[in-house]
Amino acid sequence: MYSFEPSEEQKMLIDAINRYAVNDLRRKAHDADEEYGYPKEVLEKGWELGVLQASIPEAYGGFGEHSVLTGVLAAEEMAYGDFAATLAVLTPGLFALPILACGTEEQKQTYLPPIAEGEWLPYTAACIEPSFDFDLLEMRTTAQQQNGGYLLRGEKIYVPFAADAEQMIVYANLEGKTQGFIVHKDTPGLTVGDRQKTLGINALPIYKVTLQDVFVPAEQRLGGPQGHDPTPIFDSMHLAMAAMAIGVSRAAFEYSRDYAKEREVFGVKVAQKQAIAFMLAEMATEIEAIRLLTWEAAWMVDNHKENASKQAYLAHIGAMDMAMMVTDRAVQILGGHGYIREHPVELWMRNGRGFAMLTGLGMI
Amino acid sequence: MIEFEMPKPIAQQSYVLQTVAENMMRPVSRYFDEHEHEIPWDYINFMHMAMRATGAGSLAPPAEKKKEGEEEERKEKRPPIGYQMLAFMLEMLSWGDVGIYLCTPGGGLGAAAVEAAGTPEQKQKFLARFRDEKPVFAAMAMTEPHCGSDTSAIRTTAVLDKNTNEWVLNGEKIFVTAGQKSLEESNGFVVVWATIDPSAGRAGMRSFVVEAGTPGVKVTKLEHKMGIRASDTASIVLQDARVPFENILGSPEIQPDTSKGFKGAMATFDATRPLVAATGVGVARATLELVKELLAKQGIEIRYGLPRSKLTNIEREIIDMEVMLRSAWLLVIKAVWMADNRKPNPLEASMAKLRAGDVVTKITQRALELMGPIGYSRDYLLEKWFRDAKITDIYEGTGQINRLVVARNILGYSGRELR
Ligand SMILES: Cc1cc2nc3c(=O)[nH]c(=O)nc-3n(C[C@H](O)[C@H](O)[C@H](O)COP(=O)(O)OP(=O)(O)OC[C@H]3O[C@@H](n4cnc5c(N)ncnc54)[C@H](O)[C@@H]3O)c2cc1C
Numbered sequence: 170m171y172s173f174e175p176s177e178e179q180k181m182l183i184d185a186i187n188r189y190a191v192n193d194l195r196r197k198a199h200d201a202d203e204e205y206g207y208p209k210e211v212l213e214k215g216w217e218l219g220v221l222q223a224s225i226p227e228a229y230g231g232f233g234e235h236s237v238l239t240g241v242l243a244a245e246e247m248a249y250g251d252f253a254a255t256l257a258v259l260t261p262g263l264f265a266l267p268i269l270a271c272g273t274e275e276q277k278q279t280y281l282p283p284i285a286e287g288e289w290l291p292y293t294a295a296c297i298e299p300s301f302d303f304d305l306l307e308m309r310t311t312a313q314q315q316n317g318g319y320l321l322r323g324e325k326i327y328v329p330f331a332a333d334a335e336q337m338i339v340y341a342n343l344e345g346k347t348q349g350f351i352v353h354k355d356t357p358g359l360t361v362g363d364r365q366k367t368l369g370i371n372a373l374p375i376y377k378v379t380l381q382d383v384f385v386p387a388e389q390r391l392g393g394p395q396g397h398d399p400t401p402i403f404d405s406m407h408l409a410m411a412a413m414a415i416g417v418s419r420a421a422f423e424y425s426r427d428y429a430k431e432r433e434v435f436g437v438k439v440a441q442k443q444a445i446a447f448m449l450a451e452m453a454t455e456i457e458a459i460r461l462l463t464w465e466a467a468w469m470v471d472n473h474k475e476n477a478s479k480q481a482y483l484a485h486i487g488a489m490d491m492a493m494m495v496t497d498r499a500v501q502i503l504g505g506h507g508y509i510r511e512h513p514v515e516l517w518m519r520n521g522r523g524f525a526m527l528t529g530l531g532m533i
Numbered sequence: 534m535i536e537f538e539m540p541k542p543i544a545q546q547s548y549v550l551q552t553v554a555e556n557m558m559r560p561v562s563r564y565f566d567e568h569e570h571e572i573p574w575d576y577i578n579f580m581h582m583a584m585r586a587t588g589a590g591s592l593a594p595p596a597e598k599k600k601e602g603e604e605e606e607r608k609e610k611r612p613p614i615g616y617q618m619l620a621f622m623l624e625m626l627s628w629g630d631v632g633i634y635l636c637t638p639g640g641g642l643g644a645a646a647v648e649a650a651g652t653p654e655q656k657q658k659f660l661a662r663f664r665d666e667k668p669v670f671a672a673m674a675m676t677e678p679h680c681g682s683d684t685s686a687i688r689t690t691a692v693l694d695k696n697t698n699e700w701v702l703n704g705e706k707i708f709v710t711a712g713q714k715s716l717e718e719s720n721g722f723v724v725v726w727a728t729i730d731p732s733a734g735r736a737g738m739r740s741f742v743v744e745a746g747t748p749g750v751k752v753t754k755l756e757h758k759m760g761i762r763a764s765d766t767a768s769i770v771l772q773d774a775r776v777p778f779e780n781i782l783g784s785p786e787i788q789p790d791t792s793k794g795f796k797g798a799m800a801t802f803d804a805t806r807p808l809v810a811a812t813g814v815g816v817a818r819a820t821l822e823l824v825k826e827l828l829a830k831q832g833i834e835i836r837y838g839l840p841r842s843k844l845t846n847i848e849r850e851i852i853d854m855e856v857m858l859r860s861a862w863l864l865v866i867k868a869v870w871m872a873d874n875r876k877p878n879p880l881e882a883s884m885a886k887l888r889a890g891d892v893v894t895k896i897t898q899r900a901l902e903l904m905g906p907i908g909y910s911r912d913y914l915l916e917k918w919f920r921d922a923k924i925t926d927i928y929e930g931t932g933q934i935n936r937l938v939v940a941r942n943i944l945g946y947s948g949r950e951l952r
Contacts, residue, residue, distance in 0.1 A: 170612060171870050172536045179535075238535060302842045403838065430944060440944050443937075446951055450939035454884045457867075458860035465537045465863060472538075479837045480859075486841070487856035525841070 173461075179239055183246050185218055190250025195420075195513075198251040201372035202516055207254055209289075215247065215258035216289035224262075224533075225269060230282030235269060237405060238467040240533025241412040245460070248416025252520040253372035255413055256531050260329045264292035266405060266532045267338055267349050271397035275388075276351065280336070291330030294338040294349075295378045296406075296529030299326045305340075305347060305403050305528060310380060312341035312348060318386040319343065321350060321358075324379050327530060331361045331376035338391065339380065340399075340529075347399045349391035358383035369519035370527075402532070404470045404481040409531035411463040411481075411488035414524040415456060418492050421499035421517040422452045429502055445502055452495045459484065459491045489525040496521030540614050543621050546589065550622060553579070554629025559914075562630045565763035566917050570755055572718065573633050573763055581638045581668035589622065616804070616869035620811040624862070627815030631921050632763035634812065638719070639663050641711060643671025645805050646724040646740055650782040650797040658779075659742055662720055670714040670721040674706035674769055675798065681708070682934050684726070685735045685795060689771065691727040693785070699775040700741055702727055702749075705768065710928070712767030713752050716745045723750075723769065724782070726798065733787050735795035742780040749774035760920030799879070806882040806929050807868035810889030813925030814862050817893040820900045820918045821854050827904065850903055857892035864888050880942040887935035890926030897922040 175183065193211055201207045220243045225231025247255040265284045268276050284292055298309050310323025321341050331337065331354075338349045352359060362377030387394040426449050429440035439445050463484040469477035496518040500507035507514045539547075557576050565573055583589070626634040635641075640663050647659050662669045680686040689704025702725060706712075715721035722744045730737035743750055754768035778785075783797050825835070828847065835851050836844070844852070864885040871878035897919040901908035908915045926932045941951050 170536050170538055170540055170614075171617065171866055172534060172612075173867050173870060174535065176534045302840060304840050304843060306838055426943060440940075441946070441951055443940075443951070446940035446944065446946075447933070447936045449943060450887070450936040453943050454864075454888050454939060457881075457884055458864050458888055461863035461867060462856065462860040464535055465859075468535060468537045482837050483852065483856050483859065486852055487860060490853075490856075528840075 173464075175242060179242055182218075182220075182223075182239065183242055186220070186243055186246040187249070189215060189218060190247055190416075194247070194250025194254045198254065198372070198516065199510070199513065201251070201253065202369075203371070203510075205371050206374060207257060207372055211254065212257050213289050215254065216261075218243075218258075220244075220247075221259065221262045221265060222285050225265065225281055225285045229269070229277050230285035235266070237408055237470045237533060238464065240405070241408055241463055241467040244409055244412035244531070244533050245416040245419070248413035249420050250416075251372070252413055252417050252517075252523070253370040255416070256329060256370065256373050258289070259409075259531060259533070261290060261292040262532050263294035263296075263329070263530075264336060264338055267294070267391055267402050268351070270401040270405070271349065271391045271399070273388075273393040276391070276393070280351070291334040292336055293328055293330050293334040294340070294529070294532075295325035295328040295331070296340050297325065297327045297527070299324060299377075303526070305399075305406070307345075308340060308342040308347055310339070310341040312343040312350065312385075315384065318384055319350065319390065321352070321380045321383040321385060324377070326365060326377050327367075327375045327527065328361075328378045329373055329375050329530065331378050332364070332374065337378075339378075339383075339385075341380075343396070346396075348396050349399070349402065350385045351389045351391065352383060352385055356383050356385070367523075369516065369523050373530075375530075400478055401470075404466075404478050405532045406528050407481040407485035408463060408467050408470070409533040410524050410528055411459070411466075411484040412533060413531060414488035414492035414521075415460050415463060417517050417520050417524075418452070418456050418495040421496045421514055421521070422449070422456060424512075424514060424517075425449070425452075425499035425502040425507075439502070448498050448502065452498055455491045455495060459487045462487050485524075485528070492521040492524045540617070543614065543618055546618060547621055547625055550625040551628075553583075554625055558626070558629030558633050562633070562914055562917065563911070565630075565633060566760075569757060569762040570765060571763075572714065572765075573636055576633055577636055577638055577668050584639055585664060589618070613873045616807075616872040617866065620808055620865055620869045623808055624811040624815040624818070624865075627812040628819045629815075630763070631812050631816050632761040634815075635710060635761060635764035636714065638668035638670055640669070640671040640721075642673035642801075642805060643711075643715065643722060643724045646673050646798075646801050647671075647742065647782065649801045649804060650740065655742070655779070655782065659722060665720065667719065669719045670711045672709050672711045672715040672721070672723045672767075673726075673801075674709045674712065674723050675726045676706065676708045678705060678707050682931060684798060685738065687726055687728060687738070688731070689725065689727040690731065691729050691739065691741055691781075693729070693778070694775070697775070698778045700778065700781060702741060702743065702771040702774040702776065705753075705770050707754075707768045708756065708928075709767045709769055710764060712769050713755060713765040716750060716752055716767075716769070719745065721745050725769075725771065729785070730787050736787055738795045738798065739785070740782045740797065741776055742782065743771070743774060743776055744780075747774050747776060759923060760917065761924055802930060803877075803879050803882045804872055806886040806935070807865045807872070807878075809925065809929040810861070810865045810868075810885045813889045813893035813922060814858065814865060816918050816922045816925070817854075817858050817861075817896040820897050820915060820922070821851070821858060823913070823915060824900045824904060825851065827907065847903060850899055854896045854899065857896060861885070861888045861892045880939060883930070883935040883938040883942075886930060887932050887939065890932045890935070893922040893925050 223233035224235040466480035466484040756766040868881040868885040
C-alpha cells in the first residue's frame, strides 16, 4: 500500500518536537548564531525529547527501535526550528548510531547504555576532510594495519564538540574502504585544533582534528577486526541532511510567505504579484516533492529494499538543490529586509548552502 | 503509517500493461507519428476488449462497486486504490506511447466529467455505453478560440427551449482531445461547457452531454500538432444543437453568489490533473531509460554516492533527472492516493501537474542535448518524446495556471486576490 500518513506515535513525536522548535529554537536561533552557541539547557531540553534514545533498543538502554523514517520526520521538525541546534542536539547520535548499526555486540553493550541512559554528552564523530572533493567513499585519512590494530593518519574538520568529547568515531580509508574507528580523545597523536568558523551553523562548536599515527586496537574498529559495511552509515548521513534541508526550507518558505502577505507594494500585497506568488508556489511544490523522495528513501532503508542507498543519495542531492533554491528565494521575497540579520531568512540561506557539503555532520 | 509498497494489484497490472506498451505501442509509435490523423484501431480494439473483460481503466470511483452486493462489504476493508491504479496505468501506457494512449477508448475526460458531476441516472445513461460491443470515446470541450486558461470567459451559450424542454447550444469549441473519435467514430459524446446566463459569469457555467449524431454538431477541423499526433484534436461547431433537458450536468438553476458550475469543472481537474501528470511522467521515464541504455552501450555506468564535484557531467545530468522524475511521480501518487481516500486535493493535484510539466519538459530537452546528433535523429524516439512531453505543461491547466492554483491555496487567496 501507499500511505502518506505518519503513525500516531510519529505524530506525537512531531508535535513535541514542533513545540520545542518553535518555542525554544526559533526564539533563540538568532542570538545563538551571533554568540556562537546555545546555552546547555536548550540542548538538554532537545535531548530530553528522546529522538536518539527512542532509536536504541531497550537491551542497550534505550526505549525503541531504530527507524530512519521516524528519524527523518524528527529531523525535519527540529531543523524547522534551527539547523545548528538540531546538529548539536543530535551530535551524540554521530557516535551511537554507527555503533548501533555496525558495532559488535560488545561495542553496543559497552558504549550505548551510558549514552541512552544519560544526559546530553558530547560524543561525536570525525568525518569531513578539508578538500573540495571530500568523498565518503574515498577518504584521504588512512588506516593502516599495525600489529593488533590500526594506525590512523590524516586531517578532519568540522568535528562537533571535539574539544569536550571523550570519545569519537573517526572514519578512515582502510585499503580503499571507509571504516569507522572508536577513538578515545586522549589517544596519543590525536590533536583537537582551534574552533572553526563557517558560513553558517555558528551555533555549533566545530573543530579541526589531526591524527598523527594514532594507534587504535583492532577491537576498537567498528564491527571488530572484521570491520563493517559502511552503507547504513552513509544512508543515514544522506537522509539526515535531506531531512534537515526540508525543515530549514519549510521555515524559510513559511516566513517569506507570511511576510509577503503583510508587505504592501504598489497598492497591493507583495504576495498578490505573480512574480512572487509563483516563486512561493514553486517553493512549496519543491519542498513537498523532495519530502516525498526523502520519505520513500527512508522507508526503503528501513525495509531493506534494493536500491535504498541510491535513493537516499538521490534524496540528498535533490534536497541540497531544493534548500539553496528555497532559502535564496526567501531572502529575495523580503527584498532588502531579507539581507538584514534581524530577519532569520539570511541565516537560513547561509544554512541552505551547507547541505551540499556537511554530509557526515548529522545522522538519524 | 507512511508506506511506499506498491499494492499487488498495481504490480500485476503494470506487468500486463508493459507487455501491451512494448508490443502494441512502441512498434507503431513512429508510424502513427508520421501518419497524423490515422487512427490506431488495432490498439483501440485490443484495449477495448481487454478493458471490457477486466473492468480496468474506468474512472468510476471504486465505491461504486459496493452496490453490486454485500460480497464486497464482507471482505476486509482495504483502502481504495482506484485512482492509483489509473495513474499507474496511464504512466505505463504513456511510457509506451502517449499519443496512442490518448486514443484509449473508455471515455477519458468526458467520462470523468460525468462521473464527477452527474446524477446516478445520468451516469447510468451516459457511461453504460463504454461496455458496448464496439469501442466508444468521449471528450471534454471547454476551450474556445478566444479563451483557454480563462475558462470563465467562454461564450458558448445554452438556452432552454421551454416548448420542447431542450437546451439549444451555440458556439465553437477548439482543441477537443478525441473530439472526432467521440462524435464521428463511435457512439460517444462530448461534454460541452456553456453558459446558461452570460450575465452571471462563473455562476452561469454548466456542462452538457452532447451525444454523437446530435444535429447541428459538427467537427470542423483536426489540428496538426508538434507531438501526440496519434491523438485527434478537434474543433467543434455547435449550431442550434439541441440536447434533452436531462443532459445538463448539475443544477439548471442559477444561484447568485455561487460559482457552483465553475466549481464542478474545477473539481474534475482535481481528479484529472494528477492523471495528466502521470502521462507526462511515463514519457520522461521512457526517455531516461533509453538514454541510460544508450550510455551503457558505450560502457558508461552512472556512479551514485559521490560528491557532485567528482561526477562527470553526464552523471550529474542523469542523477538530476532521476531526482526530478521520481519526486514528480511521488507527488502524483500522493495526489491520487488522496483522491482515493476522499481527501480534498486541489493543492496536491496542481502541485503534481506543475511539477510534472516542469520536469518532463526539462528531462526530454536535456536528454536530447546529452545524446547529441542521436537525440535529434528520427532513428530514435527521443526527438518524438521531446515533442510529446511538452503538452504536459499546457493542457489541463498550463504550468502558470497550476502555479496560480497552488499559490492561492498556500496564500489563502481567492481568484480575485491573485489573478
Ligand atoms: C493538444 C491539445 C489538447 C487539448 N485538449 C483539450 C480538451 O480535450 N478539452 C479542452 O477543453 N481543452 C483542451 N486543450 C486546450 C488547453 O487546455 C488550452 O490550450 C490551455 O488551457 C491554454 O489555453 P490557451 O491555449 O487558450 O492559452 P491562453 O489561455 O491564451 O494562455 C497563453 C499564456 O498565458 C498564460 N496565462 C494565462 N492566464 C494566465 C494568468 N492568469 N496568469 C499568468 N499566466 C497566464 C498561459 O499559461 C500561457 O502561457 C487542448 C490543447 C492542446 C494543445
